[in-house]
Amino acid sequence: MTMSRTAFLLTLALAGACASGNPPPEGGTPTRNGRPAQVRPGDSLRANRVTENARPDAPARAGLLIVANQQGANATILDASTLKTVATVATGVGPHEAAVSPDGRWAVVTNYGNREVNGNTLSVIDLAAAAPTVVRTIDLGEYHRPHGAAFIQEGRKLLVTSETSQRLLIVDFSSGKVDTALATNARGSHMVAVRRDGKRAWTANIGDGNVTEFDLDARRTVRQLPAAASDEGIATTPGGILLWVGSNTEKTVTIIDTQKGEKIGTLTGFGMPYRIGISRTGRVALVNDPTNNKIWVYEVGTNKELAQIDLGKEKGVTPVAGGAGGEAGAGPEGVTFDPIADIAYVTLHGSNQVIAVDLQTFKTVGVGSVGSGPDGIAFSPLVRK
Numbered sequence: 001m002t003m004s005r006t007a008f009l010l011t012l013a014l015a016g017a018c019a020s021g022n023p024p025p026e027g028g029t030p031t032r033n034g035r036p037a038q039v040r041p042g043d044s045l046r047a048n049r050v051t052e053n054a055r056p057d058a059p060a061r062a063g064l065l066i067v068a069n070q071q072g073a074n075a076t077i078l079d080a081s082t083l084k085t086v087a088t089v090a091t092g093v094g095p096h097e098a099a100v101s102p103d104g105r106w107a108v109v110t111n112y113g114n115r116e117v118n119g120n121t122l123s124v125i126d127l128a129a130a131a132p133t134v135v136r137t138i139d140l141g142e143y144h145r146p147h148g149a150a151f152i153q154e155g156r157k158l159l160v161t162s163e164t165s166q167r168l169l170i171v172d173f174s175s176g177k178v179d180t181a182l183a184t185n186a187r188g189s190h191m192v193a194v195r196r197d198g199k200r201a202w203t204a205n206i207g208d209g210n211v212t213e214f215d216l217d218a219r220r221t222v223r224q225l226p227a228a229a230s231d232e233g234i235a236t237t238p239g240g241i242l243l244w245v246g247s248n249t250e251k252t253v254t255i256i257d258t259q260k261g262e263k264i265g266t267l268t269g270f271g272m273p274y275r276i277g278i279s280r281t282g283r284v285a286l287v288n289d290p291t292n293n294k295i296w297v298y299e300v301g302t303n304k305e306l307a308q309i310d311l312g313k314e315k316g317v318t319p320v321a322g323g324a325g326g327e328a329g330a331g332p333e334g335v336t337f338d339p340i341a342d343i344a345y346v347t348l349h350g351s352n353q354v355i356a357v358d359l360q361t362f363k364t365v366g367v368g369s370v371g372s373g374p375d376g377i378a379f380s381p382l383v384r385k
Contacts, residue, residue: 060341064127064380066107067334067347067354068095069371075109075125076370077132080338080345080379083354083368087132091123096147097191097334097376100127101155104382106173108138108158110146120144122160122171127382138176143169148191152198152216159216161189161203168192168203168214180219184212190232195240200258204234204245211245211256225261227254233276235285237300244285246273253287255303265303270296277335277344284359286335286344293329295346297362307362311348311355316367318351334377347374 061081068075073093077086092111099108105128113119122138129135140146145163152159157179158171166189170180187207194201201214202225209229213222225243231254233246243256253273255265267273271291278285278300287296295309311317311330320329331350337343342359352374356366 058340058381058383061338061343061356062340062381062383063104063338064382064384065336065345065354066098066100066109066125066127066378066380067370067374068098068109068376069352069373070094070096070349070375071373072371074371075107075123076374077107077125077127078354078368078370079384080356083356083366085369086384088371089123089125089132089134091134092119092121092137093117094119095123095376097149098378099149099151099158100378100380101151101173103155104380106155107378107380108149108151110149110160110376112145112147118144118164119146122146122149122158127380128384136176138171140169140171140178143167143178143181148203150192150194150201152194159192159194159201161192163188163190168201168212170216170219182214182219182221185221185224186210186212191234193234193236193243195236196238200240202234202236202243202258204231206230206232206248209247211243213258223261225256225258226263227256228252228266233274233288235276235278237278237282238280239282242300244276244278244287246270246276246287248272248274267298267303275333275335277337279342279344279359280337280339281342286346286357288332288335288346290329290331290333290349293331295332295357297359309357309362309364314355314364316364317348317355318353320350333375336377336379338379339381345377345379347377349373349375 063080065078091109094112094114095109096112097110107125109123111119111121120140123134124136126135143162146160148161150159160169166184167181172179186205189203191204203212211225227245228247228250230249231245235244245254251270253267257264270289273287275288285298293311297307330348333349334347344357354368358365
């Protein structure tokens with residue numbers, strides 16, 4: 001990721017205008033080692049149901065990672081426990097983000113395109129195949145520049161942002177047809193954050209510096225919430241009560257209370273808070289800052305800074321000398337989380353790597369190599385035999 005590339009993304013967005021304790025049953029009391037556990041700030045009991053944790057026979061970090069390699073026009077599939085490559089599969093041009101179905105079998109990569117190619121396709125990867133491969137391509141037709149993506153409705157539907165049409169698409173995964181196109185009413189709707197129950201979603205709108213909220217059950221655009229200029233990175237707590245939104249130009253993270261519909265906090269000091277992720281339990285937030293070559297870690301609710309991980313000092317991370325726009329270093333970008341272990345996985349765009357970060361010690365506990373220009377990343381609970 002370079003500053004010039006971010007400027008290019010903004011230009012495209014503007015031109016196109018013109019998202020551990022075991023959880024209790026719903027409504028129950030959460031427990032930790034048999035005792036009542038504290039409910040994390042900003043989320044309801046229902047919000048902290050981690051349904052992906054129903055794998056008592058699977059060890060921690062068992063699963064796969066899917067990484068979209070922008071410059072490589074491919075995706076790397078890795079064993080999450082070892083960070084060794086399982087397969088590399090060709091996608092469309094400019095793959096930016098990835099999403100995985102709840103059962104872990106299917107991965108979808110959004111083919112955003114590049115300066116010459118105005119992308120409008122999704123690559124579907126069968127992770128359960130003997131050799132993971134792209135088994136079909138979903139053509140979005142008139143809806144170009146697909147970017148952020150997430151599965152909803154137990155994998156039956158797929159959410160995808162389309163920048164040029166200013167829409168959040170609901171795609172029927174089985175047929176590959178666009179079911180509904182919801183207006184974002186804003187320019188540069190790039191990333192999408194989805195509440196865990198799949199009933200609400202929000203897009204960060206780069207060109208207008210705000211966030212659009214959607215009611216996915218009613219299939220309607222609800223409202224717009226204020227954020228900050230050039231807002232791109234976005235994440236929500238499991239229950240959708242808090243949004244964390246990063247501004248590339250203001251160099252801040254805005255925290256929004258979705259119940260009040262207003263800003264309740266601003267974090268400063270970043271070079272560029274390019275991507276944000278909130279852990280599956282809602283305990284911590286990661287802010288990936290490629291300009292400073294750092295991963296910032298915060299406690300959700302209190303906004304307390306827990307750590308700054310300087311990637312220039314992490315063992316195994318390949319040093320990168322110089323970079324466009326004054327940027328230097330490995331360049332942390334995409335982030336995803338293990339559903340069982342307290343581990344985050346972060347793509348390093350500059351060094352073509354992925355790292356595993358322990359969210360208790362805030363140390364790097366694994367490094368793997370991927371393709372050229374890794375960006376989006378997603379975790380699959382599928383355990384290959």
